Amino acid sequence: MYFAAVFPAAVAAQTCAPDWKGAQQVQSERYVVAYRTQPEKVAVGRHFAVDFAVCPKPGQPVPESVKLDAFMPEHGHGMNYKAVVKAAPAGHYHAEGLMFHMPGRWEYIFEVGSGGKVDRAVRAVAVE
Amino acid sequence: MSVGRAILRTCCAVTLAAAALPWAALAASTPGVIAFTDAEIRAIAQHGPWPVKAPRDPSNRVSGNAAAIALGERVFFDPRFSVRGNVSCATCHIPERHWTDGRKVATGLGEVDRNTPSITNVALNRWFGWDGANDSLWAQSLRPMTDEREMGASDRHVAALVRSDADLQCRYRKAFGSGPGSDDEAVFVDIAKALAAFQETQVSARTPFDDFRDALVRRDFAAAGRYPESAQRGLKVFVGKGSCNLCHFGPNFTHGEFHEVGIPIYRKTGGVDWGRHQGIKQLLASRFNLLGRYSDDAARSTAVSTQHVVLAPQTFEQFRVPSLRNVALTAPYMHNGHLATLREVVRHYSVIDVSMLHAAHIYLSGEDDIAEPPPTDKLLKRLDLSEREIDDVVAFLETLSERGGPRKNARPPVSTPCR
Numbered sequence: 001m002y003f004a005a006v007f008p009a010a011v012a013a014q015t016c017a018p019d020w021k022g023a024q025q026v027q028s029e030r031y032v033v034a035y036r037t038q039p040e041k042v043a044v045g046r047h048f049a050v051d052f053a054v055c056p057k058p059g060q061p062v063p064e065s066v067k068l069d070a071f072m073p074e075h076g077h078g079m080n081y082k083a084v085v086k087a088a089p090a091g092h093y094h095a096e097g098l099m100f101h102m103p104g105r106w107e108y109i110f111e112v113g114s115g116g117k118v119d120r121a122v123r124a125v126a127v128e
Numbered sequence: 129m130s131v132g133r134a135i136l137r138t139c140c141a142v143t144l145a146a147a148a149l150p151w152a153a154l155a156a157s158t159p160g161v162i163a164f165t166d167a168e169i170r171a172i173a174q175h176g177p178w179p180v181k182a183p184r185d186p187s188n189r190v191s192g193n194a195a196a197i198a199l200g201e202r203v204f205f206d207p208r209f210s211v212r213g214n215v216s217c218a219t220c221h222i223p224e225r226h227w228t229d230g231r232k233v234a235t236g237l238g239e240v241d242r243n244t245p246s247i248t249n250v251a252l253n254r255w256f257g258w259d260g261a262n263d264s265l266w267a268q269s270l271r272p273m274t275d276e277r278e279m280g281a282s283d284r285h286v287a288a289l290v291r292s293d294a295d296l297q298c299r300y301r302k303a304f305g306s307g308p309g310s311d312d313e314a315v316f317v318d319i320a321k322a323l324a325a326f327q328e329t330q331v332s333a334r335t336p337f338d339d340f341r342d343a344l345v346r347r348d349f350a351a352a353g354r355y356p357e358s359a360q361r362g363l364k365v366f367v368g369k370g371s372c373n374l375c376h377f378g379p380n381f382t383h384g385e386f387h388e389v390g391i392p393i394y395r396k397t398g399g400v401d402w403g404r405h406q407g408i409k410q411l412l413a414s415r416f417n418l419l420g421r422y423s424d425d426a427a428r429s430t431a432v433s434t435q436h437v438v439l440a441p442q443t444f445e446q447f448r449v450p451s452l453r454n455v456a457l458t459a460p461y462m463h464n465g466h467l468a469t470l471r472e473v474v475r476h477y478s479v480i481d482v483s484m485l486h487a488a489h490i491y492l493s494g495e496d497d498i499a500e501p502p503p504t505d506k507l508l509k510r511l512d513l514s515e516r517e518i519d520d521v522v523a524f525l526e527t528l529s530e531r532g533g534p535r536k537n538a539r540p541p542v543s544t545p546c547r
Contacts, residue, residue, distance in 0.1 A: 045254075045383050047432045076376075076506035080385055081436035097436030101385045102374050103174075128170065 016055030018092065026110065028119035030060040033110045035123075044103050044127055047081070050095040051088065054112050065113040068095045070106050100127045156275035160353030162360045167346055170450065171367040176341040179331050180379045182251035186425040187268050187418055188321045191328060196303035200326030202296070203319055210279035210291055212237065217272065217323070220244040226457045227330065232465030233396075241395050243465040246458050249451055251328040252273075254433055258447045258463040259407025263434045264423070265324035267416040270316065283316035290315055298546035309546040317422045332453045333530035334410050337363075340527070355527070362524025365517055370477070374507065381528065383450035388445045390476070391462045403463070404446035408439045442505075445486055456529040474521045478513040 016025070022035040027033070035052035042048050054063045068085055070076045081099050089092040101108050110121040164172070190196030203209060207216040220234045221227040227246040234240040242258050250256070256268035272278040273286060290296045290308045300315075301307045303322055308315045336355060340363075343351035366372045377383040386404040393401045411417055411434065418431035425431070447463040461467045469474060485505050513521070 045385075046376060049438075074506060077442065080438060080440075081433065082438050084436065097432060097435075099433075101383050103171075103377060104374065128174070 012071065015019075016053050018051075018090070019052065024123065026108070026121045026123040027057075028110070028116075028121040030117075030119050031055060031063065031112045031121060032057065033112070033121045035108070035110075040124050042056070042100060042125075044126060045099065045101055047097060047099045050083070050098060050108075051092055052095070052110065053092045061114045063112045063114050064110055065111075066093055067111040067113075068093075068098075069109045069111070070098060070100065071109060072102065072104055072106055074105060075102070103128050132168055143222075152457060158349045158353060158510070160357060161349055162357060162364065164344070165365065168364065168367050171373055172341055172363065174378060175373070176332055176345070177378050178337055178341075178379050180252060182328060182501060185264065185324070185328070185430070186427075187264050187423040187430045188324055189424040190303050190318075190321050190325050193303060193325055195299065196322045197329055198326075198327040199296070199299040199303045199319075200322035200324065202299060204321055204326055207285055208293075209273060209281055209319075210237070211281045211285060211499045215279050217269075217276065220272075221247050221396070226454050230459070232460055234270070234278070236275075237280050239396070240275070240279035241397070241401055242463050243460065245450065246454060247327045247329050247331045249380055250330065250452055252339075252380045252384075252451075255407075256385075259403050259409065259410075260386060261410040262416070263405040263411060263418045264413070264416075264430070266317065266321040267414065267418075267422075269320040269323040269327070270416060273316075273320075278304055283312040286319055287312040287315035291306060297545050301322045302546065310454050314422075317416070320519045335453070335530055336527040337524070353452075356523060358520050358523040359527045360524075361517075362520035362522065365521050368506045369513055369517075370513075370521065371507070372477075375449045376452050382449045384449070386443065386446035386448050387507075388442070389447075389462075390480050390482075390485055391447075391464065393445055393464075393468050401464070402444055404448075405439065408437055408443060411437070412439075425430040426495050442486065447497060452525060452528050454529045460531050470522045470525050471518060474513065474518050474525075477508075478518060480508060480510055482510065 014059070016032045016034045018034055018036075018121055020034070022040040023036045024035050025032060025034050032055045033052055038049040038051065050068060052066075054069070056062055066083050066085055068083045069078060070083075072073055079099055080101055081097050083095040083098045085095045089103070104127060106125055106127055108123045108125065110123075112119045168533070185191040204217045207214050215236045219236060220229045221244065222229055227248055229235075229244045231244065233242055234244040240531070245258070248434055250265060251267070254263075256262040256265060257271070262268040273281050274283075282293065287308060290300055297307055300318070300322075303325075304318055304454075308318070337359070340352055340355035342359075343349075344357075366376075375383055375385075388403075393403065395401055401492065414420070416422055418419065418434050419426065423431065428435075455461075456470060459469060461473050467473045482505065485508065
């Protein structure tokens, strides 16, 4: 489950090189997403937050909406909690309420919408 | 164990641990210790150390307060808090039975639909009740007092008793700083918070498994070798072929969430127990949840799960994954006591028909909000354990229980007047 955040285009114009310790990057066809978790090390069964920035690749439109979800492909289920995405300073986004309730392979799924299309940027992580 | 064998084990432990070889290589040369992979050792290490110290509950201003704990203990054993004066919390949560009752389903004033869970280690829970309908221990403690099948009382009954009994009134004043006020519901909630403070003190003792786990972590072969080999083999199934540790995760052997595991959900009294789905609805509708005015946590730091929980299709027929600590002492098992022994539980997972998971809500319910089928559950699978493997897993589960009989402090409090 996820919560969509819809923002004006001007808000989305931002850097994709935020000065974040432990930041990771993941790409879709049209966008680069840089993110970090808070806390940096995600523990099983503990809520955590994600800060992220979404950057259009050259010639691509600015995002009109963003969502964040997570899924365990091997188990066939997602989180029991929905992440709520809000606008953050410097044109970034802040997602709260995530929890990986089981150990194993999880996938972060960033969905970025614009121009009637939705891009998915997926990053797998191992959680012990 | 012979002296020579003990020396051999000690020598092996010191020499080989220093060489930093993989456990499998070390264990293969050590009598009494089976081979675990490094991944298995990491998984086993996650089940400790024990005990875990639960933090104070910010939503309960008397959590950890000695006077509140004493009041809560008094209330826990006092049948006057029931409408007919004959049922207390201890009627079902019996100290000598490790705070359970040994029945399939609880019986207070009448028969309830679900099995009595132990209150041991309950302070570590995120959700309370088999369906997680409450998000705090104090809110959960309100429920049985007013359930007509359990204690059948009301906030008015509880508040009147506290105001009229000199000893209770004295204890209330010591716990909360002033006497019970005129608001029945506020007094009722305070009594539940005292009950929670008492229950938070119930922590299970260390077990043979904890000694083995710690020995494993420090690569102490001599100590590890004292753990029964059958239990070691069962543990290997638990963290390997069985993947039991994915849900029964961490030091308390539960990830604190919910799962559908193929147990019948029909109530004896008729109808279906939808479990977590109904629990979330009740939680969000409750004025006693952590988003409500009775939470003492002004920052709502404890309410994150309540704010973000999802009423998803897969929550039908789900029940809370219980802790396995003291599991051999708390039969029968599952949310409705459907399985009588640990062997039956292990056999259930060995032969489980996963095609029947979530079947009831798809085929039997006419509710509008369940049109969407749940995602396919890929986690549970038929384990097809051999008889020996079943024996081994049971042997392992039996080592998760504390040694000895009832706990020393598990008796009704001695009557000492409050001054």
